Amino acid sequence: MLPASLPPLSKGGHAAHCKRCLSGLPSSQVDIDPAKLALSFYCLGSLDVSGELEKKTKDWEREQWREWIWSQQTRGHHGTGFRASSYMTAKHSTEEHSGHDNPQIIMTYTALLSLSILRDNFSRLDRKGLLEFLRSCQNIDGSFSSEPLGGDSDLRTTFCAFAISTMLDDWSGMDVANALQFIYSCRTYEGGYGQSPFGEALGGTTYCALAALRLATKQLDPLSLQDRQKTVRWLVQNQAYNGGFSGRTNKDADACYCFWCGASLHVLDAGDLVDNAAMSSFIASCQFKYGGIAKIPGEHPDPYHTYLSLAAVALLPPNSSEGASWALCPLDPLLNATYQTSSWARAHIPAPKVDDDALGDAGI
Amino acid sequence: MKIEIVVDPARPAPPASLVSRVAPAASAPAASDARGASCCILQRPEWADVVPLEQYENVTPLAPIFYTDEYRDATNYFRGIVKSGEMSPRVLELTENVIRQNPGHYSAWQYRYKTLMALKSPLDDELQLMDELAIKHLKTYQVWHHRRLLVQQTRNPGPELEFIANSLQVDMKNYHTWSYRQWILAYFNDDALWSHELDFVESMLESDVRNNSAWHHRFFVAFQSGVRNGDEDRDAIVRRELAFVKERIAIAPNNASAWNYLRGVLDHAKIPYSELQAFVLPYSLPQLPLGIPPEVVDLENPLPSKDSQLPCVAAVEFMADIHEAAGGGDLVKATELWKSLANEHDTIRKRYWEYRIAESLKTKSGGDG
Ligand SMILES: [Zn+2]
Numbered sequence: 001m002l003p004a005s006l007p008p009l010s011k012g013g014h015a016a017h018c019k020r021c022l023s024g025l026p027s028s029q030v031d032i033d034p035a036k037l038a039l040s041f042y043c044l045g046s047l048d049v050s051g052e053l054e055k056k057t058k059d060w061e062r063e064q065w066r067e068w069i070w071s072q073q074t075r076g077h078h079g080t081g082f083r084a085s086s087y088m089t090a091k092h093s094t095e096e097h098s099g100h101d102n103p104q105i106i107m108t109y110t111a112l113l114s115l116s117i118l119r120d121n122f123s124r125l126d127r128k129g130l131l132e133f134l135r136s137c138q139n140i141d142g143s144f145s146s147e148p149l150g151g152d153s154d155l156r157t158t159f160c161a162f163a164i165s166t167m168l169d170d171w172s173g174m175d176v177a178n179a180l181q182f183i184y185s186c187r188t189y190e191g192g193y194g195q196s197p198f199g200e201a202l203g204g205t206t207y208c209a210l211a212a213l214r215l216a217t218k219q220l221d222p223l224s225l226q227d228r229q230k231t232v233r234w235l236v237q238n239q240a241y242n243g244g245f246s247g248r249t250n251k252d253a254d255a256c257y258c259f260w261c262g263a264s265l266h267v268l269d270a271g272d273l274v275d276n277a278a279m280s281s282f283i284a285s286c287q288f289k290y291g292g293i294a295k296i297p298g299e300h301p302d303p304y305h306t307y308l309s310l311a312a313v314a315l316l317p318p319n320s321s322e323g324a325s326w327a328l329c330p331l332d333p334l335l336n337a338t339y340q341t342s343s344w345a346r347a348h349i350p351a352p353k354v355d356d357d358a359l360g361d362a363g364i
Numbered sequence: 365m366k367i368e369i370v371v372d373p374a375r376p377a378p379p380a381s382l383v384s385r386v387a388p389a390a391s392a393p394a395a396s397d398a399r400g401a402s403c404c405i406l407q408r409p410e411w412a413d414v415v416p417l418e419q420y421e422n423v424t425p426l427a428p429i430f431y432t433d434e435y436r437d438a439t440n441y442f443r444g445i446v447k448s449g450e451m452s453p454r455v456l457e458l459t460e461n462v463i464r465q466n467p468g469h470y471s472a473w474q475y476r477y478k479t480l481m482a483l484k485s486p487l488d489d490e491l492q493l494m495d496e497l498a499i500k501h502l503k504t505y506q507v508w509h510h511r512r513l514l515v516q517q518t519r520n521p522g523p524e525l526e527f528i529a530n531s532l533q534v535d536m537k538n539y540h541t542w543s544y545r546q547w548i549l550a551y552f553n554d555d556a557l558w559s560h561e562l563d564f565v566e567s568m569l570e571s572d573v574r575n576n577s578a579w580h581h582r583f584f585v586a587f588q589s590g591v592r593n594g595d596e597d598r599d600a601i602v603r604r605e606l607a608f609v610k611e612r613i614a615i616a617p618n619n620a621s622a623w624n625y626l627r628g629v630l631d632h633a634k635i636p637y638s639e640l641q642a643f644v645l646p647y648s649l650p651q652l653p654l655g656i657p658p659e660v661v662d663l664e665n666p667l668p669s670k671d672s673q674l675p676c677v678a679a680v681e682f683m684a685d686i687h688e689a690a691g692g693g694d695l696v697k698a699t700e701l702w703k704s705l706a707n708e709h710d711t712i713r714k715r716y717w718e719y720r721i722a723e724s725l726k727t728k729s730g731g732d733g
Contacts, residue, residue, distance in 0.1 A: 027432045031468035031504075040426045067423040086425065088471050090417035090443045100446050100471045152509055189583055189628030195539070198546045198588060200580040202539065230631075236716045237620060243712070249576040250621050251537065273716045 006277075006318060007284050008325035013291030014306050015052035018043035020291075021303050022065070036085035037072060040065075041110035041117075042303035048117045048338050049310045049329050066118050069111050073126065074103045078136035078148035080129025082111035102147045105137055109160035112167050113337050116345035127168060127351050134161055134173030142175065142182035143196070154195045155186055159208035162215045163335055169350035176216055183209045190249065191230035203238060203247035203260035206231070210267045211334050223268070232270045235261050243278030244286075244296075254295045255286045255305045258312035263333045266315050280318040280326065283309045311336065410454065416440035417447060435465045446475060451482040460493070467501040473510050480514075487518050499531055508540045512547065521552040529564065536568070542577045550589040558592060561585045573612050576621040583625065587632055602633045607664075610643055614666035617647050623678035638686045647672075647679030648701070677710045688724055695724055 022043045025032060032039050044065075047053040053062075072082045081103025088101045108130070115122065136148035137157070144161040145153040158179060165171045185197045186209060192201025193209035210231070213222035223231060238245045238261045244253025245261040258279050265271050285297040286309065292301025293309040314328035332342035418440055431439075438461045445455055459476035462469050480490060491514055498507045515521055528545045532538065549557060562585055568578040584590060586605050595601060609626045613619065630637060643665040646653060651674055652667065668674060680701050687698035699721050706717035 022427050025427050025429045027430050027435065030429055030431065030435060030466045032427065033429060033466070034468050034470040036427055043427070064424050065426055068421075068426050071421075071423050084470075086419060086421050087439070087469075088443065088446070089420050090447060091420035100475060152505060188580065189587075189632060190580075190624050195543065198550060198584050199543050200539065200577050232716075234624075236713055239712055241712055248537075249579075249624055250574045250619070251576070270719075273713075273719055275712050275715060278712055 006280055006322050006326065007287075008323065009280075009284065009313065010287055010291065011050040011052060011325060011328075013287075014293060014301075014310065015047050015050050015056050015291075017288070017290075017292030017301055017306060018046040018303050019056050033087040034084050035107070036087075037069070037082060037107040037114065038084075038110045039303055040069070041114045042307040044114050044117045045337065046303060046307045046310055048341055049307070049314050049331060051329050053117070062118050066115060066120050069115055069118075070120075070124055072107070072111060073124065074101060075126065075129055076102050076133070076148065079103070079131070079133025080126040081105065081108040081133040083107060103133060104146050104151075105134075105144055105157050105160045105164075106146060108133070109163050112164065112345060112349060113335065113341065116337065116341045116348070119344060120348070122348045125349065127170075130164070130168065131170060131173040134164060137161065138174055138179070141185075142178035142180070144174075144179070155183065155193060155205040155208040155212075156195070158182060159212045162212035166215045166335065167345045167349040169346065171216075180213065180216060183212055187227075191227070191232075191234035200248060201234065203235075203245065203257040203264070206235070207260040207264045207267070210264050211336075214267050215334055228268060232265065232268055232273065235265050235268075235270075236273050239275060239279070240282075242285075243275065243280070243282035245279070252296070253282060255283055255293055255312075256295060256308040258283060259308035259315070262312045262316050263336070266333045271316055274316050276316045276318050279316060280313060280322070283313060314338070411441065414441055414444045414448070414450075417443035419443070432465075435462075438462045438465060439469075442472060442475075446471070451479040453483065455479045456483075456485070463497070467497065467504040468506060470506060473506045477510060477513055481517075487514050490514055491518070495527060498527075499534055502531065502535050502538050502541065505540065508544050511544065515548070516551075519552075521548045521557060524548050525557065525560075525564075532568070536572060536575055537577045539577070542581060546581070546584055546589075549584075553589070555592060558585070558590055561590060569612065573616050574619050574621055576624075579621045579625045583628055587629075598633070602629060602635070605629050606640075610664075610666055613647070613668075615669055617668045617672045617674070617676040617679070620678060623682070627682075637682060637689065640682070641686055644679050644682045644686075647674065647676040648683045650675050675709060677705065680705055680709060684720070688720075691728070695728055698724060 022040065044053070047056055069082070072085065073080060074083045083101055083103050084107045133148065134144070137144045137146075138161070139145060139153055142158075143153040143155075144157045145151045146157050161174055161179065165173055182197075183193070186193045186195070186199065186205065188194055188199075188201040190201040192203070192206040194200050195202060195205045199205075210222070234249075237249070238247070238257065240246055240253040242253055244255060245257035246253050247257040247260065262271065262274050262279065265274060283293065286294050286299075286301075286305070288294055288301040292303075293306040294301045295305045310328060311331055313326060314331040315333055317328065318326055320327070329338040329340065331337070332339050335342045335345065337345070416437070419436075438458065441458055442462050445458060456476065456479060459472045459479070462472040463476070466472070479485075480487065491511070494507065494511050494514070498511065501507050515524060525545070525548065528541055528548070531541050535541065549561065562582070565578055565582045565585060568575060569582075572578070582605075586601055606626070606629060609622055609629065613622045613626070616622070626640070627637075629635075630640070642662075646667055652670075652672075668676070684698040684701035684705075687694040687701070702717040702721050706714045706721075710717065
């Protein structure tokens with residue numbers, strides 16, 4: 001039986017965990033280097049969605065973080081984007097391009113969101129270069145590679161191209177019809193989407209597929225009625241008896257899938273089918289006593305599971321009677337950021353509109 | 365204005381690489397214990413001609429990682445090598461060192477592959493090394509990506525299937541491993557490669573009938589890329605698969621993977637669910653119908669094994685779907701079943717079952733109007 005009321009959500013503790021990670025990681029975390037901007041996004045996102053960013057960080061810190069993220073914007077041979085971190089950057093080699101310090105598409109998506117969380121004005125964004133980068137990442141089958149002319153390509157990297165195009169409000173960086181075709185080809189008989197064609201249905205990539213479809217088509221329902229029913233059924237089936245979600249059929253629940261599956265349902269306007277109370281209870285049990293949220297109860301926390309758990313709660317909150325600790329900032333499920341942040345992104349990332357009247361007055 | 369500083373939070377000075385190369389004994393005492401054998405490759409004289417390059421940050425980084433000296437050393441040399449563009453046997457040694465310390469080091473993998481190609485290295489040796497690294501780092505994407513690149517060169521996919529079977533013994537549901545198997549089969553796509561695939565899936569399901577990756581793979585073999593010349597009699601394949609999944613459901617009725625597979629096959633073949641009613645019904649009841657003598661056991665429709673927990677949620681759902689499709693008066697039956705799921709057998713999905721009830725009423729009133 002589930003407890004009648006939830007223990008509090010330790011927002012302050014989770015924010016502190018993420019703040020700690022931003023200030024340094026132990027050597028055992030060295031594998032974070034090739035994905036550091038993603039980690040930064042999970043940390044900043046946790047602070048943002050829990051409403052702790054202003055409280056927990058100082059102006060100069062946020063300024064410094066913006067500077068570091070911008071220093072990852074790189075012009076490669078095939079356009080401009082953000083690289084994961086400076087782990088391949090050597091001194092005095094900033095001018096020449098080694099080909100091993102490339103911008104990467106997932107890092108570019110998380111960098112744009114992180115800068116939006118930090119309310120940057122994007123005056124330094126190389127928009128033209130970014131569109132060129134997107135174009136050179138798209139493959140013949142419509143998918144996007146993590147970097148130009150190769151590298152891994154799957155639904156995650158493809159979703160990022162949709163999100164970046166949305167934030168730029170410019171779809172000239174991709175062949176949309178071809179990209180949609182790739183997404184459809186990843187659908188499985190279970191109703192979810194695999195990481196790539198013929199792959200097993202997986203919560204994370206199902207989110208990527210549905211959010212991308214919705215971003216591109218802007219229709220309320222990007223799927224046929226039958227497909228939608230099947231997908232909703234599979235997603236709902238992934239909620240385990242302990243309240244958490246599993247990412248695949250017959251796997252154990254894991255906190256991150258509360259977001260991937262819960263947000264997928266939300267994208268299909270079926271978020272109300274989730275048992276929010278049970279989900280929150282599972283997430284409560286994954287809280288680490290010194291802050292942070294783990295994938296399952298009793299494990300060590302990390303920013304990825306912390307952010308996605310908080311995002312899941314923001315999207316599918318428990319009953320308001322659970323008190324203020326469970327109240328988080330409302331979340332935009334399509335870009336995966338708070339609405340305030342996603343509105344900021346949509347307002348500041350597109351190229352400034354050319355004002356026709358002004359041009360006319362200037363006699364151009 | 366930017367102030368350019370090399371930020372090195374872990375170890376301000378002197379650069380570990382220089383210390384270790386010139387005079388290992390002079391390195392900071394605190395760090396000397398950490399200098400394991402694997403960093404010694406860089407202390408050999410044959411590395412003296414390489415200029416190690418420190419990682420450079422011009423602003424304070426987010427989430428700085430406190431590297432070990434050993435790692436810092438190896439990556440300093442690696443950056444040096446990348447800058448000089450050298451591709452030589454010692455680069456293979458160096459990238460292996462970096463990869464062993466950080467299997468996610470994207471650039472080390474990339475540069476290693478380029479070097480292997482440039483040197484025309486024997487790729488079977490490389491694959492052998494990968495056999496070890498893959499098992500060690502099953503969840504690292506790069507390990508699998510590298511392997512794909514290698515096999516595309518050797519064009520010898522045969523041994524890969526056995527390697528995959530072995531690594532699935534370590535982790536039976538590993539997503540990368542299964543994806544790699546699907547890729548090998550679809551990419552090389554020759555009949556010999558596919559010939560034992562159904563047996564393989566069957567043995568995997570023998571070890572764990574709830575392994576959804578194996579069920580998914582079976583669908584891929586029977587209905588997608590695995591369809592071979594000579595398999596044209598699709599009806600026979602569908603009958604074979606229905607018999608297979610029914611048997612597995614009988615052994616372990618509460619297995620969502622098997623039920624999803626059953627639905628998948630029916631949807632794929634456009635067979636109405638009602639054709640399975642005789643099979644599904646006993647699973648949807650609270651207990652086995654009494655007094656069925658063994659001699660009338662219907663091989664087409666195996667009964668749930670003894671001690672099965674009944675009713676089976678998936679069977680109740682399936683029966684409700686049958687009634688809903690029939691429509692008319694049967695909707696009442698469907699509603700009863702959904703109610704039993706919502707309130708008794710599957711309460712975590714209460715909202716979903718209530719939604720199904722509401723939706724069916726909508727359709728009904730829509731049809732009546
Ligand atoms: Zn997880």
